[in-house]
Amino acid sequence: MQDFSRLEAQLRQTLPTGRIEPQTLPVCPEITLGLINADFPEGPLPPEVMHEVIARPAYWAFCWGSGLALARYLLDYPDRIRDRAVLDLGSGSGVVAIAAALAGARRVVACDNDPHALHAVEVNAAANGVNVEPCKDLIEAGSGYDLLLMADVLYDASNLGLLADAAGVAKDVLVADSRISSLPNPHYRQIATMSALTFPNLGEFDEFGTVRLFQRR
Numbered sequence: 639m640q641d642f643s644r645l646e647a648q649l650r651q652t653l654p655t656g657r658i659e660p661q662t663l664p665v666c667p668e669i670t671l672g673l674i675n676a677d678f679p680e681g682p683l684p685p686e687v688m689h690e691v692i693a694r695p696a697y698w699a700f701c702w703g704s705g706l707a708l709a710r711y712l713l714d715y716p717d718r719i720r721d722r723a724v725l726d727l728g729s730g731s732g733v734v735a736i737a738a739a740l741a742g743a744r745r746v747v748a749c750d751n752d753p754h755a756l757h758a759v760e761v762n763a764a765a766n767g768v769n770v771e772p773c774k775d776l777i778e779a780g781s782g783y784d785l786l787l788m789a790d791v792l793y794d795a796s797n798l799g800l801l802a803d804a805a806g807v808a809k810d811v812l813v814a815d816s817r818i819s820s821l822p823n824p825h826y827r828q829i830a831t832m833s834a835l836t837f838p839n840l841g842e843f844d845e846f847g848t849v850r851l852f853q854r855r
């Protein structure tokens with residue numbers, strides 16, 4: 639069994655009473671990740687803890703609904719990914735990168751601008767017996783990929799430009815998102831709608847349980 643203690647130590651830098659536990663994913667029972675305990679401390683948190691949680695959110699400690707849905711899609715349609723070189727941008731826990739590797743991708747690179755997320759990817763990939771290469775940004779990632787994957791990264795409006803940048807990175811692009819219903823870029827069309835909740839459950843609004851999958855034309 640993988641040792642998740644270093645992930646727990648990095649979570650506790652912002653949430654001192656949080657725990658990291660190995661959790662098999664709903665919808666994707668093929669994957670087990672080190673994630674925050676389901677009864678994680680919510681509020682009221684002391685103001686200094688609340689400040690840290692907001693300033694340095696541990697996104698990697700959750701498997702987001704869009705990542706869960708995209709992982710299921712890749713596992714269900716391995717022909718889309720087998721033998722391909724794949725970049726997962728905004729990888730968080732690594733759920734999408736790990737699903738890509740399990741589905742037969744030739745090379746998987748996970749990119750996240752949070753160093754804690756890259757450590758989570760490393761630990762979680764090992765826990766699932768797959769190889770995923772970490773990188774911190776698109777410059778380090780380079781180009782020439784067959785497929786670029788993005789799940790739940792458009793919550794930050796400054797990331798909308800990635801939709802255009804994607805064309806220079808990979809031949810094909812798949813974007814999964816539960817936050818926006820249409821992409822402000824004419825090169826993308828919606829190809830599927832799925833239901834998935836962030837895990838452990840964050841108690842988000844019902845509308846965030848609908849994940850849309852977009853493909854770049």
Ligand SMILES: C[S@@+](CC[C@H](N)C(=O)[O-])C[C@H]1O[C@@H](n2cnc3c(N)ncnc32)[C@H](O)[C@@H]1O
Pocket residue numbers: 697698700701702703704705706727728729730731732733734749750751752755774775788789790791794797
């Ligand atoms: C909401 S989480 C989604 C994680 C994962 N894809 C999932 O679905 O579980 C968004 C992740 O994207 C990362 N991120 C946000 N903007 C980014 C950017 N411009 N470049 C790289 N990573 C980014 C954040 O650090 C965070 O780990």
